[in-house]
Amino acid sequence: MVENSSGGAPLYENLRKLISVVDELRDVGLQQYIRLPRIAVLGTQSSGKSSLLEMIVGIDFLPRGEGVVTRRPLELRLVHSPHLDVPYAIFEVKKDEKFTDFEKVRARIEQLTNEEAGGQKNIVDKEIVLTVYSPTAPDLTVIDLPGITRNPVGDQPKNIEEITRNMAERFVKDERTIILCVIAANADISTSDALQTAMRIDPKGDRTIGVITKIDIMDRGTNAKNMLTGKDIPLKLGYVGVKGRSQQDIHDKVKVKVALEAERQFFATNPTYSALPPGLTGTDALVTKLTKVLFQHIREYLPQIYKEIINKTKECEERLKDLGDALPSDTNGKTRLLWDKITQFTEHYKNFIRGKYDGRTSKLSKEISGGAKIKMMFHDLYKDFLKDKPTSIYEDKDIQRAIDLHQGDSIPGFPSIDSFLYLIHPLLKKLKEPAIELLNAVHMYLETMASELIDKIFERFPSIIDEITDCTFKVLRDEKENTRQIIENMIESEQCYVFTNDVEYMTKRTNIIPQANSGPNQQPQDPQKLFIKEMRDRIDSYFEIVVRNIRDSVPKVIGFFLVKAVQEKMQFALHTELNRSETIMSLLGEPPHITAERETLSKVLDVLRKAKKVLSKDPDLAIPLSKIHETEHDRGSDDSKNVQTKKPVQQQSGGGGGGLFSKMF
Numbered sequence: 001m002v003e004n005s006s007g008g009a010p011l012y013e014n015l016r017k018l019i020s021v022v023d024e025l026r027d028v029g030l031q032q033y034i035r036l037p038r039i040a041v042l043g044t045q046s047s048g049k050s051s052l053l054e055m056i057v058g059i060d061f062l063p064r065g066e067g068v069v070t071r072r073p074l075e076l077r078l079v080h081s082p083h084l085d086v087p088y089a090i091f092e093v094k095k096d097e098k099f100t101d102f103e104k105v106r107a108r109i110e111q112l113t114n115e116e117a118g119g120q121k122n123i124v125d126k127e128i129v130l131t132v133y134s135p136t137a138p139d140l141t142v143i144d145l146p147g148i149t150r151n152p153v154g155d156q157p158k159n160i161e162e163i164t165r166n167m168a169e170r171f172v173k174d175e176r177t178i179i180l181c182v183i184a185a186n187a188d189i190s191t192s193d194a195l196q197t198a199m200r201i202d203p204k205g206d207r208t209i210g211v212i213t214k215i216d217i218m219d220r221g222t223n224a225k226n227m228l229t230g231k232d233i234p235l236k237l238g239y240v241g242v243k244g245r246s247q248q249d250i251h252d253k254v255k256v257k258v259a260l261e262a263e264r265q266f267f268a269t270n271p272t273y274s275a276l277p278p279g280l281t282g283t284d285a286l287v288t289k290l291t292k293v294l295f296q297h298i299r300e301y302l303p304q305i306y307k308e309i310i311n312k313t314k315e316c317e318e319r320l321k322d323l324g325d326a327l328p329s330d331t332n333g334k335t336r337l338l339w340d341k342i343t344q345f346t347e348h349y350k351n352f353i354r355g356k357y358d359g360r361t362s363k364l365s366k367e368i369s370g371g372a373k374i375k376m377m378f379h380d381l382y383k384d385f386l387k388d389k390p391t392s393i394y395e396d397k398d399i400q401r402a403i404d405l406h407q408g409d410s411i412p413g414f415p416s417i418d419s420f421l422y423l424i425h426p427l428l429k430k431l432k433e434p435a436i437e438l439l440n441a442v443h444m445y446l447e448t449m450a451s452e453l454i455d456k457i458f459e460r461f462p463s464i465i466d467e468i469t470d471c472t473f474k475v476l477r478d479e480k481e482n483t484r485q486i487i488e489n490m491i492e493s494e495q496c497y498v499f500t501n502d503v504e505y506m507t508k509r510t511n512i513i514p515q516a517n518s519g520p521n522q523q524p525q526d527p528q529k530l531f532i533k534e535m536r537d538r539i540d541s542y543f544e545i546v547v548r549n550i551r552d553s554v555p556k557v558i559g560f561f562l563v564k565a566v567q568e569k570m571q572f573a574l575h576t577e578l579n580r581s582e583t584i585m586s587l588l589g590e591p592p593h594i595t596a597e598r599e600t601l602s603k604v605l606d607v608l609r610k611a612k613k614v615l616s617k618d619p620d621l622a623i624p625l626s627k628i629h630e631t632e633h634d635r636g637s638d639d640s641k642n643v644q645t646k647k648p649v650q651q652q653s654g655g656g657g658g659g660l661f662s663k664m665f
Helices: 011-027 049-057 102-117 160-172 193-201 247-251 256-269 283-323 331-354 371-379 396-405 417-429 432-457 462-496 503-516 527-580 582-587 592-617 619-637 639-645 649-653 660-664
Strands: 038-043 074-080 088-091 094-099 128-134 140-144 177-184 208-213 239-241
Touching: 011 074, 011 140, 011 283, 011 592, 038 049, 038 160, 038 193, 049 074, 049 140, 049 208, 049 256, 049 283, 088 102, 094 102, 102 128, 140 283, 160 177, 160 193, 177 193, 177 283, 193 208, 208 283, 239 283, 256 283, 283 592, 331 371, 331 432, 331 462, 331 527, 371 432, 371 527, 396 417, 396 527, 417 462, 417 527, 432 462, 432 527, 462 527, 503 527
Parallel strands: 038 140, 038 177, 074 128, 177 208, 208 239
Antiparallel strands: 074 140, 088 094, 088 128
16 A cells, blocks of 8 residues: 555545545535546547556456447446455445446446447447445546547447547546546557647646556557657656556456456566656556545645535525525515515615615626715716806907997996896806706616616516516606706706805905006006906806806705605605505516526535535544635635734644644645
8 A cells, every 4th residue: 555655644545535525525416516526538449448447446347349338428436445355336326236246237337328328339428427346446536438439330420529529528628637548559649639639638737647558569669668758748747558458358358357467577577668667557556646646636626626615605595595585375475575675675775875885786886886976977067167267158249249238328337237147147057957967867877776776686576677666766756856846946046046145256356447457557458348357257256156056056956855865765665656556466476497596506505515514524624624714714804814813724724633634735
């Protein structure tokens, strides 16, 4: 038995624990939702995959024959059982049936294959799961894939190469899968379909092990030395050469045990291969390499798998919470449920506007939203009005014409208030449109927010979404109309009643003419130009005051009479509508896809909880994994504090120093 390099428990013993955990995770169905570590055998048709697997297991049990033999993926779970007198096998489809006769195992594999793939040569992508307990078997989980087949035979489809290649790639493209790439030594390695596929999917070679088969039947004068040493095509994890049973050996019923001894003798006595460094030849060397690589692989990915279980559990629980319990059958129960949903909607609506964090509403958009977006709209009101002087639209002759027009028969030198009103009114009229546009924009944004929330919160009841939306929009329309009247009245008061107590304006009014004639050497100015300048300055000064006041007042009106009013009145309005509307209650019902989704999520959640239980029941696994979970949680809530106080997971798991994961991390 191989010892762990760290000096702790034997490597096989630790590996058995890890593989048992991964197999249990498969048994509870976790592989449907989270990828699990495994070994996949990749090779072309008749490359010697089946013979290789039998040599690894130490038992003759796989279907053999000419042409295509492996027609369904076979997940082979090997359990090293040193104290077992009689090896046995169990199929996943019938766990209570134990096979000690491996001829019957072979027949059962053929039967299960024919049931799905037919009696000819068709290939299907549906796994057979077989567990073998034997003193000769190593602790490994291996998936034997149908070989990549170029030419169809029997009832195989014409695109059999595409089917087998796609199937193989689907299994080996997962980064958590170790690729056992089987290459026949009597073929050109540079054109090997299996090796080309492996190198394309795993270009860095981090998880590909090459196996050179049929070494004993190479042409005379040739050998596989350059292949095994990586001089032809290098692989990071290297190659191992094996000598399996030939077709004649199989016909002669040569036992695997005898074949293994013959293999040892072959490599020990061959001048070329016996001179190679240890670990490059023989099934024993391959098993040792696979064991070490798989141990490292599971050790690397199991913590990630645990985190994925935690995260996916949280996602499922949140989604189930969104969907809620199944719809009650009685009217009172339905009414209470709908009231709760309305309350949930209005509370989230308020939180969204107020900027209060809510996990569910925060998922609607990653952009600035709610009250912050509305304030940005407020900020832009009348922005363009402050860029230029208001009277820049008037030429001097326009102002003079207004003065002349409203001078009447009064004494010259006193500008008429009517001239001022004549010129200021067109400017004041321009204030209405931007204010109403702002009101419409805020109203539309409130409608959009409400619609998104309604779609999410009432997702399970799509038949009443329109009714709830109509009622919500009616509240918004009513408050918008009320706000519009207030804004229009406010702007109309500015147009129809010109007045200000502004100190700055009063100061400017008394300083205009004295400033014009100041200075001892100042030449007398044209009175007409002075009046025009005075009128222009008065209009500019007064209009700026009005804009400043309305720029504050309009947002206040919209904020109070629309945004705040909607928050206060929405819930009452919806509850009132619910009480008097028979339509909503009659339409209340869940579509089939919501019911199906709840059932699916419940099943997924059950699998995830079982998987978590599997990882928690072994003391060597439970403590370190819980520390990983705590560390992730603490990092998410308080990174800075965690940097100062948290120790690495490796240190936290250390106590007495005997745990499996304490050696792993």
